[in-house]
Amino acid sequence: MAEPILELRNLNKSFGALKATDDVSLTLVPGEIHALIGPNGAGKTTLMAQISGRYAPDSGTITFRGQDITGHSVAQRARMGLGRSFQISSLIPEYSARRNVMLALQARLGHSYRFLMPVRHDRRLTEPAMAILARVGLAGRASVPSAELSHGERRLLEIAMALALEPACFLLDEPMAGLGTEGVGRLVDFLRELKAEAPILLVEHDMDAVFRLADRISVLVYGRVIASGSVDEIRNDPEVRRAYLGEEAKA
DSSP states (O other): OOOOSEEEEEEEEEETTEEEEEEEEEEEOTTOEEEEEOSTTSSHHHHHHHHHTSSOOSEEEEEETTEEOTTOOHHHHHHHTEEEOOOGGGSOTTSBHHHHHHHHHHHHHTTTTTTOTTGGGOHHHHHHHHHHHHHTTOGGGTTSBGGGSOHHHHHHHHHHHHHHTOOSEEEEESTTTTOOHHHHHHHHHHHHHHTTTSOEEEEOSOHHHHHHHOSEEEEEETTEEEEEEOHHHHHTOHHHIIIIIHHHHHO
């Protein structure tokens, strides 16, 4: 297996008596989608927050592109190429989809465009923003304020903004949420192509999408990884079926 771009070693995080992350170790290597699954409350979002820098682990290390980033800020990690899909609250509601992506492009390009007026008409921003929106299927909604987009469209806009930063890997937290069957199918096809540009650590509840996409799956239950392997290995793991997949089948 190739050298990992991202490696977690023995991460632990507690909130009072609650152990949200319990000695978690996993890797993300070039060219793969590594899916992180588990029941509600398993600690997936807390783990992603530690990787992105929102939470500091109580112990353990996070290595990115060969460098220990455990103590780095969110901004430092983003500058190094660690791209997490934006939370919906980070979108500027009154700005169009295109302008939100343009802001992400400005962040990647630094201060070069800060004083160009009017920025909204600068082709060095508008053209790449439109190309990115086309990639995620939102070109036809480019002029719509993000507040007027559907929930699923806002999730796609988050991905577009992450794409604008040209990260070395993607952290995607439930990108399928709010998408209909057709939208999920398009996004599955898109993510299959995207992993060749940068590997993806994916948190997702849509198990059909996970089984179609993942090269590897890690299963998190009560903050601990109980299994990690290929789709077939996870499907057939008796502990996983008892702890999670069996529960899904009954739902």
